[in-house]
Amino acid sequence: MQLSQPANILRFRKALLDWFETVRRPLPWRTERTVYRTVVSELMCQQTQIDTALPYFERWMRRFPGFEALAAADPDTVLKHWEGLGYYSRARNLQRLAQAIVAEGDHPKSAKDWQKLPGIGPYTAAAIASIHHAEPIAVVDGNVIRVCARLTADERSFKNGTEAGKQLGPIAQSLLNPEQTGAHNEAMMELGALVCRKANPGCLLCPVRDFCEAESNGNAAELPRLQRAKATEESVERVWVEAEGSILLQRIAAKGSQLQGLYELPMPRELGLSAKGKILAKEKRGIGNRRITESIRYRQADSADLKVAEADSSLVWADAEKLKQLPLSGPHRKWIQKHSAAAAGLNPK
DNA sequence: AATCCGGGGCC
DNA sequence: GGCCCAGGATT
Structure with a gap:
């Protein structure tokens, strides 16, 4: 089915959400949803696999239960709780973010305003705003890039992930379900993580395989094509x-x-x-x-x-x-x- | 636009 | 051993 047709986009959204409801992992920031927990989880999961971040998230929540506690904490203690996760500027940015929100007395309500805070870029701003403020903005992460490249059988060779995101972001935005912004975005990423994997994509079990051009071409596993620098x-x-x-x-x-x-x-x-x-x-x-x-x-x-x-x-x-x-x-x-x-x-x- | 930043999981 | 992961900040 051609995803360029509006009626098929509606079918795609429903198939994706129906699937998501059946496989959705009960991650701790999903089962108990607060802005603070979402922000912490998003920062921790930047370039970090979910399973790696999970134990850090639980420890973090026990020690820094909210923006106020984090804002007031000793910076070395904050860093200590990030030890081993890597990308340590995330920990410093997260505390600065908490301090800004406590000082302001409230948190932003739009992706544009979220992105003004330290550690929040286009991806994270879209994730928070779509989950908590129902803003119709698509997240574009590594999962979404992979899913969109395969759905459209985009065989171009991209210089890097940023370049790929720029090209494929509009696809993701066109697919976004404006009535279920957060769930749709999470579902796209969940699809990339569980089914539309980089290696060994599970096309046979894919809820949207009927919409996927790469699957019908038989080369889903080869996409997207990203150039890499040598070590x-x-x-x-x-x-x-x-x-x-x-x-x-x-x-x-x-x-x-x-x-x-x-x-x-x-x-x-x-x-x-x-x-x-x-x-x-x-x-x-x-x-x-x-x-x-x-x-x-x-x-x-x-x-x-x-x-x-x-x-x-x-x-x-x-x-x-x-x-x-x-x-x-x-x-x-x-x-x-x-x-x-x-x-x-x-x-x- | 290119570079830097960590560490772990997986093939 | 190479590649990727719920990317962002800096230059």
Whole structure:
């Protein structure tokens, strides 16, 4: 059936919503719907799979139950509750957003106004406004891009997701059900997540397969076509400096850095620390298209280390208790845990 | 328009 | 090992 015809668009909307009602996952921000819970869930789910965000969401709600509690919280505690989720600017933006809403005494009511708040872009603004204010605006995320590219059998090669969204957004907007704005948007994303998956799309079980040109062409799994940049390789030196059961950590202070406020093993070249010591481990992490190998050298603190640490306020000594409290980047917490036994073995106790 | 930002899941 | 995920901010 041609989706260009109005009568078929109405059929599409009904088939999608009927399906959604039967498979809709009882996610915690759906079963108890408040603006605050929606905002938190949307920020947490940006570039993050639902199942990964779920335990963070529950913890977050226990600790920061509403905009007021979040606005008044200690920023390090906020960051600590985001530890391991990545994209840490989301946590800072979420607190700034809460502070703005508390200061204003109310929250925005339109997508346009929501988008003025930190951390809220076109996608998130549309999601909140369609769910809570019945605004007829389509969300365009990775799921929706994939669904629309397949529905229309769009075989163009897009430079990136932004470019694809610009081209396919109007399709999503034309499909939007103006009487069920929130449910329709959620249904489109649910379809992409559960059926119209990137790999192994479940076309045989798809509620809107009759409307899908790619399915009739038999190439749904190949769409959309997105160009990708090649990965680059980098290496970074780290030092694991111990003194009396404490480890030296570096607080990332750079205001522009998205890692601002997080703690990591120090980068000696940045801090005037020596890079001496035996290599304890080489670990890898991926950030975007970068593949970074981090060489971690271990040593007992010498007098020069103590002097540098004393003079540089971004360096802190953390004992076991402090280590638990500080917000660390996910990989560094994991690596410190992983190698602490080996590091202890190097101590001449 | 291009680049940067994290970490995990999946094939 | 490459790709993607309920993207946004910055340059």
